[in-house]
Amino acid sequence: MLEVQSLECVRDDRLLFSDLSFSVAEAEVLQIEGSNGSGKTSLLRILCGLRQAEAGKILWHGESISSNREDFYANMVYIGHLPCIKGDLTVMENVRSLLDTRSLTLTDAQIEVALTKVGLQTYDDVPGKALSSGQRRRILLAFVELSQAKLWVLDEPLTALDVQGVALMESMIIEHREAGGSVIFTTHHGMKLDCNMSSVQLGKKRTV
Amino acid sequence: MLEVQSLECVRDDRLLFSDLSFSVAEAEVLQIEGSNGSGKTSLLRILCGLRQAEAGKILWHGESISSNREDFYANMVYIGHLPCIKGDLTVMENVRSLLDTRSLTLTDAQIEVALTKVGLQTYDDVPGKALSSGQRRRILLAFVELSQAKLWVLDEPLTALDVQGVALMESMIIEHREAGGSVIFTTHHGMKLDCNMSSVQLGKKRTV
């Protein structure tokens, strides 16, 4: 599905990685590993096309993501370090406006189901600003669940989640894989997934 | 050392806790437990005197923290969800300006030692904005280490830390306890501490 060819990323003075190649097939779960500052976030933002790489190509179904933009973005969902939550919108409206960016129109009932799944069933009319950090992240889980995307790109999805939250995320990934979807994720807090997982290790290089 | 008497906290529509009492002795490690949104962050901010509780008292060595302010703050250090890092200052200057708030003047060598301990030895002249999220948190660890405070109050100290980072935090807490210090912390990612630990559980109550 997604193929990465000899990618290189430089930040400030540091070469984070170079000549990095890997690919993600259908129903594949890929973990990006590496210690603090090894460039995981930078890599994921490059994969999504948010950041320009110094060198290398990213192909979606064999075509570069910039020429295949619409199809790629219709089938990929990304969540990063930031919560994307509007304090003034209710939980329901927040989910809805996130879905709007993907031009998805779902019924309230469908959204309710997802909110129930992530444990926010009684919060649908609470404004975003009154949520704790973990509750905010749960909204993102509902968004990912509803996004109908084949490829999930998740940067530290376990941040701020409590034990049930972590279990939920794990089961969501398993389910998604079983439905033929793919996942690329990073985490420092060992996820326990009952499935095959590939991984890419980011180390520290110095020069090209 | 620290004593909490029948504390109550209300946020917006929710009563988070009421009639909460506990105390922390010397060389005691206390974990605040609770699921997302149960009020851990709110409780810690109240303990530090940053937030006013709706009811209840907090005593430091038998006196209320507001009347005993100077001594309390000289012996307590708090780190929260936020990184406290200035993007434009170097790592060294960041640590130094954090220490300045506590009126501590240390030599460069002393700070170097702490930076080495948290794995930032080669970063001392890198500006804060060029750090990854985990590296930022490590600066805070150095600050806590150098703070000479008896009581550490840590809100989710493991956020964004990689495996070595977590191990480091654990060993720091153990050492601090052995030197007679106390720690109050929250975390969702099981810390493995080889020592006695007490815990306070935050649940959900409804009305007063």
Next chain:
Amino acid sequence: MLKAYYHLLLRDLRLALRNRHELANPLIFFVLVVTLFPLAVTPTPDVLQAMAPGVIWVSALLAVLLSLDRLFKQDYDDGSLDQLMLSPNPLMILVLAKVSAHWLLTGLPLVIIAPLLGLFMSLPTEAVSALIYSLLLGTPVLSLVGAIGVSLTVAVNRGGVLLSLIILPLYIPILIFGANAVDVASDGLPVTGQLLFLGAVLALALSLAPLATAVALRITASR
């Protein structure tokens, strides 16, 4: 695509309506700044009237300038901007939606309240109607051009003053023609020339600014 425009516009309007009081803020700022001038100089009516077009136009410009960070700042800070850029819809359309919302929330109220301020500054009636028309054509340009500036500076902390530096020089032609229209009208002369110019600039901005803003946003997101 039209649906994407409409949804985003609606979202921004809803967000603004959630904070009713904030809604009025650019307006109040406008009124406040205009009132500062008569307070600062001893106002004989003729000096007041001579100053009026400049003062009102400069204040409107500053009010728009200050409200510009409504446009993308919050979306940038909370990550929503990333999500917008990952939308399958063309970014230009989304930019246009956000700019439209911004104008409806700041430019339009300024146009509506301006006659009152003309009254405060004892402008004659013809000048008041020139004021309304010039603001009606000019403020959308301020929003459109402002969007380019904000999208370049959102990533910069403390961008407030930096933004003014980038934007104010671009605003100067609008200011000159807008204020001049009012000035000329208060002497009883026709102002079609000035209004035509403003209209032309609006057409130009409408066609180019969303594109430039989209490019600027891509640069900004590349962090």
Next chain:
Amino acid sequence: MLKAYYHLLLRDLRLALRNRHELANPLIFFVLVVTLFPLAVTPTPDVLQAMAPGVIWVSALLAVLLSLDRLFKQDYDDGSLDQLMLSPNPLMILVLAKVSAHWLLTGLPLVIIAPLLGLFMSLPTEAVSALIYSLLLGTPVLSLVGAIGVSLTVAVNRGGVLLSLIILPLYIPILIFGANAVDVASDGLPVTGQLLFLGAVLALALSLAPLATAVALRITASR
């Protein structure tokens, strides 16, 4: 305690010096806004001179206003403010340090550049010296009073316009006396009265504002 004052002042100055470009921003904003007016209205020399004190003072006021979010915003956003409030030192001293840094970085440059602008607006020499003195006494008050306003609004998203709404009414007396001093001086009259008033207000602000700011910060931190 003095050490705490000195360290914090130094830190803020150092932070500002790291971004040289930003350092000049309030200054450039000041100059830009002042020049907008002659551009907006076709200025006969006497109208220009009549406007000058008001325009210069209002612009200085707006420049300070826009730079106010330097004062606490960043510290609030990154959590440093929490650390300051947990310092064993009295909060008032720390506030005073931050306000001093702010004045050195914005008020003082305005005072220094003002004569140039006075010249530009064809003010007579006596008026220029009145301008300098009035700004020298007035801008510290702007920083001090501004600090109260920012500390009340830092926690608010999109606080920019809200801040102006809160602060501008409080700035009005300074504006009136400052601009009036220049106005009167350009008629060749003595301005000791106005300067004494500004001095008195400065003394008042110096003794009360840090206290009010400290209280406001405690309120804000209580989130």
Next chain:
Amino acid sequence: MNWSEFFHMGGYAFFVWTSYALTLIVIVANIVAPIIQRKKVIARIKRAIKRENIETANAEKQ
């Protein structure tokens, strides 16, 4: 004094009656606003009660 003279207000009718009309409007608005506000507050509390009932029911289920 007849009524039309009264309404004419010696030529100042516009100013006087606009003032009185505005006053009336402001007074009515001031009476209506808190009533609406009260309804909103009560509705909000009722929603909160409903939500909490659901939450407790869920908690008991687990």
Next chain:
Amino acid sequence: MWNWIQRFSSPKHFYSMSAPLINVFAISALLIGIYGLYLGLFVAPTDYQQGESYRIIFIHVPAAWMSLFIYMVMAISSGIGIIWQIRLADMVAAASAPIGASFAFLALVTGALWGKPMWGAYWVWDARLTSELILLFLYLGYMALQSAIDDQRSADKASGLLAIVGVVNIPIIHYSVEWWNTLHQGATVAKFDKPSMHIDMLIPLMLMALAFKLFYGALVLVRTRNEALYRDRNRRWVRELIEKL
């Protein structure tokens, strides 16, 4: 004593005590207002200088007085709220702001409508007018801050502090504008030449002023009750009350 104040000022106690007072205030405001209007519009003689236009006085002056009075109430109760941590005082302040703002607005608009026939201009930059305008802005600032801060307690304290700072400012503004206007320039506008008031005009004016005060009393009680309900929404007394509705 302290305990007694605490108990007496509890929102619950206030809520149960205030209900009958509202009617007393409202009804007497209505009766006195109607009588005052009758005297003012039908009985009071025509002013020899201003003609009939002076009848605006019966709403302009009470409204202007109320706008000042309410600001003082707001600032004082904010002070009480901040210093002694009495929540009821915060609620009174928050409840007063919109009422005060609407009176300030009324004073401005009726004043402007009076200014046109009297001075030939709706607006002049006179000390009293300017400070009234700034007063309106102070009210708006209070309300904007109150609604911009999410945490209710912070919102109360923050806007309360602003109200107190504003009190210091109002007289400064008033005198500075006055001084500034008289220092320079010969008066270009007619100053208020205070008519030595006829007793038949004074009585309805005083009655209207009283009616406005009583009206404010009723309004502030109603609004404070709303604030009490809202702020104590997860206390048991509110829950029981709501469930009974």
